[in-house]
Amino acid sequence: MDGLDLDVLVGKLDVTRKVRLLTGATSWRTHAEPDVGLRSIVVSDGPIGVRGQGWDERSTSLALPSPTALAATWDVELVGRLGRLLAAEARRKGVDVLLAPTLNLHRSPFAGRHFECYSEDPLLTARIGAAYITGVQNGGVAATAKHYVANDSETERMTLNADVDERTLHEVYLVPFEAAVEAGVWVVMSAYNGVNGTTMSESPLLEEPLKGSWGFDGLVVSDWGAVRSTEASARAAQDLAMPGPESPWNDLEKAVVNGDVPESALDLKVRRLLRLAARVGALNGATAESPEVEAPLELLREAVAASTVLLRNDGALPLSPGVKVAVLGPNAATARIQGGGSAGVYPESVVSFVDGLEEVTEVVHTAGVRLADRPAPLTTGNARHPHHDEPGVLVRLLDADGAELTAEHRFLGRILEVPLVDGAHTVEVHGKLAVDVDGRWRLSVAGFGRLTLDVDGVRVVDEDVPLDTDDPAVIHLTPPYRHADVRLEAGTTVDLVARRELRKDTGTATVLAADPPRLSEADELALAVELARTSDVAVVVVGTTDEIESEGFDRTSLALPGRQDELVRAVRAVNDKTIVVVNSGGPVELPWRDEVAAVLLTWFPGQEAGHGLADVLFGVREPGGRLPTTWAAAQQDLPVSNVVPKDGVLRYDEGLHIGYRAWRRANQEPAYWFGHGLGYTTWAYEQVTATADGVKVRLRNTGERAGREVVQVYVTRPESEIERPERHLAGWATATAAPGETVEVDVEVPERAYQHWTPEGWATEPGGFTLLIGPSAGDTPLTMGERSPRVAE
Structure with a gap:
């Protein structure tokens, strides 16, 4: 410039x-x-x-x-x-x-x-x-x-x-x-x-x-x-x-x-x-250059391990080479790598949890339970273009008389955008479904306006879906579905044609989906239990769905959907080495958390999900994550839970006290505190001393592996004359050490950490503050007063 x-x-x-x-x-x-x-x-x-x-x-x-x-x-x-x-x-x-x-x-x-x-x-x-x-x-x-x-x-x-x-x-x-x-x-x-x-x-x-x-x-x-x-x-x-x-x-x-x-x-x-x-670089003919970056997939794989939080481990992890692993759960073979809404992208490839573990050990798999989720759009794996038999579907824009205006070959039956042209009246998605399972398939079409679905020329859906929202996330990303259950024969190919009428302000999103028949719930659960019983280790992947965590609506429950809790307990009953992997973007209830051998959080881990999890489970990398938010044992325990406006107003009545601050004020114990997370070693916090801009913390690796620790510093002032959180995060630093090694880390505590807001601006209450140092908001073994640091008893 x-x-x-x-x-x-x-x-x-x-x-x-x-x-x-x-x-x-x-x-x-x-x-x-x-x-x-x-x-x-x-x-x-x-x-x-x-x-x-x-x-x-x-x-x-x-x-x-x-x-x-x-x-x-x-x-x-x-x-x-x-x-x-x-x-x-x-x-x-x-x-x-x-x-x-x-x-x-x-x-x-x-x-x-x-x-x-x-x-x-x-x-x-x-x-x-x-x-x-x-x-x-x-x-x-x-x-x-x-x-x-x-x-x-x-x-x-x-x-x-x-x-x-x-x-x-x-x-x-x-x-x-x-x-x-x-x-x-x-x-x-x-x-x-x-x-x-x-x-x-x-x-x-x-x-x-x-x-x-x-x-x-x-x-x-x-x-x-x-x-x-x-x-x-x-x-x-x-x-x-x-x-x-x-x-x-x-x-x-x-x-x-x-x-x-x-x-x-x-x-x-x-x-x-x-x-x-x-x-x-958009002014005066400037040229925007692409920065050089490291190997992308390796970086994404590293990030999965670095973000995985080990909540609990009774010694089952890391796993030994050569073990036979039953990988179970509805998210195991189709990992949920991202949340719903405008944040979504289409990766070129996704490594599922099953895929990643199959590369390093013997794996058997079944889902165990099913989840009520949105229908599965046609893909290149099960659909062919109706005219030239290439994988995918044909998408056309039609005028009011049904004449073709545009046509393009697409890879998925989920079509969110179609370039509109003058006279466009209808979006059509047309594909040939390869039927691989006998039974009643659920065939679906989604969109607003008049929806139709034809199966081999027979109309099975014909319904007008009115626009009942102004939320762009719903209109353009998650339009409503209409369904038909149709008996299909394995080894055949059926012709599917979905159409939706284009109306003002309804976008172009159109989906053609097909879901095969499945085992009964009882048979699916029994199969999972048998695989767990005959394996050395059971890894159960549980999580949420697009209908639970997505832009456009809030959750009403923190419980895992479907019978996932039942699956975990049934597997645990036959295999002492049951490891649960939680594949969700935010907190869920884990009622069995103290019954299983280990619990890991992978969040929505991106496209390298399976490789990153395999690295963690087999100790190639340490689970590096620490909780960025407090997890409740049960949703009724939540000290702050109001997300529902009343008469159009959402009152932030809790004031400064959200998250762990609210838990501390309520004197309640969550399942896991903000900042919590285990590695594959242990640490002793030995001493804290004051520095010019914060504190120096000495700690020792007391385990048998090298590791990384996140040293957290919280400010507290119990005798304050103004309302303030019982404690709040003031800074953190990371320590790495070999087994038995003692290290020191400096943690900066800025002036703002001691200040509060007033109508005149930022101010500092006279007198001393206390610093609490440890691995989480609920575990602070070191304390330092304003002048004389000491080890907390």
Whole structure:
């Protein structure tokens, strides 16, 4: 940007062209303006991969572990490397702006988008988010801190008003965004929701503290469709309305002419857009270069192990070479690698848990139980193009008379986007299903409008599905299904044709799915038990589904769906070496956790899921993860659980006390504390001493293997005259040591850790504070007062 005068460029534009620049040209592009050397800026959803400008399975993307998994690493260096990998992916796909990271908090484990956020703790979220931003932007691609702010619930997310007091807002929910600005983030996204009575695209919080005291000089983009007014949002510090080309800002020229919006407001917004363009190489013919990165799949494999949390281990892990392993559970052969919603990508390949373990040992497998999940779309594995017998399906756009307008060969029966043309009336998905099992198959079609499904020319579904939502995640990603059960014969091929009528504002998402008959539940469970009984080790993979953890809705239960708890206990009854792998994005109830030999959390681990788990189970790598959020034993124990707005208002009545802070205030014991996680060695915390900027902690590896420990420091002040959390995270550092080795680590405790927010700004209560040091929020064996450190008794 050296020598670039943005004011001169802005001065070349009249009001008409300024207004045009401030709304997207499409869903994923901004307008170009050749007169000032501006090309279109391309944006893409994140955060676990770079999808690109469309939902097309033919354009594959690397799939990283979920944000909960990244936070579980407590490793800013690793997250920075992953961010740089995403920058390279973005450049490969022609993307300038990645719409990630999500910096909202785990206010409650019921939040449907829990998996896409990092942590319940603002500091952990801040540091991991800042590392992600730095990694992405070091590759010349803009990161986007979202969703500013208090977008912590999916229920009524488009319209709810978050009622949050100012101190809580500044000490908890704004903290990660402030850190993002300090890290130099180039884009911030304003949320759908309102805060304290004002929708965020019109909120004064965009000006102060974001652009004011924090000094954010980047662009504020709206969440998609979050700009709902013309004058009010344009007078606010909102800069870009997405998507386009239609938005309330199309009327801005009239508002300027009428004096309702000053032209100077447009100038400020355009200047920020041009500054972003300069940063990403979209101005004056700049060429965006792709950064060099390390071997992607090896990095993703490393990340799986680094994020895996070992909750419990009675000595069963790591496994010895040569053991026979029964790999059981509904997620074992089709691991859930990512959450539902706009964060989804299409990886070129996925290593399931069964696949990964089969590479290193003898494996037998069955699901054991079934889950009520969305139907399975046709794939290249079971469907053929109706005309040339290539794997996949034929997708056509038809006019009102049924004449073909366009046709393309697709790989999946889940078609989220189809390029529309004039006269388009119907989307058709047509494929030949290879039937490999006798019995009653469930055949399904999804979409809005009139849906039909024909099987060998016989109509089995014909229904009109009205649009009953304005949530884009539902409209464009998870439209409703209609089903028919049809008896099919193994060895045959049947012709399936699904059609959906296109109506205004209903998108183009259309799905053709086919689910085969299965064993009875009793027979499936019996088979799993028999395989476990005749194996050395039983690995049971349990988890959630797309219908439980996804953008667009919150959870109502923390229980594992289906009969998974029953499966775990039935397997444990016949095999003492039962290891449970939890494949979920957020907390679930684990009622059998103390009955099994070991419990591991893999979160949504990305495409290298199976390789990473195999590395951990067989001790090639240590399970490096530590919990980024507290896990309850039962949902009725939760001290903060309200995610349901009342009369459109969601009250943050708990104030500062979320996550482990709420558990400490309630004097309740969770199943597992924030920060908890075991490795394959043990540690003794021996001494803490004060340093100029924090503390020095001495600890010793007391086990028989080398290992890594996350040393956590918490601030407490029980006799405080102001309300404050019983303790809160102030900093952490990692230690590595060989067996028997003693090491020292320095942990910085910044001044902010002792401060509280007041209407006049940040302040520090006079007197001393106590530091608590240990491996989790519930286990702090070392204590240091203001002046005289001592070992806690």
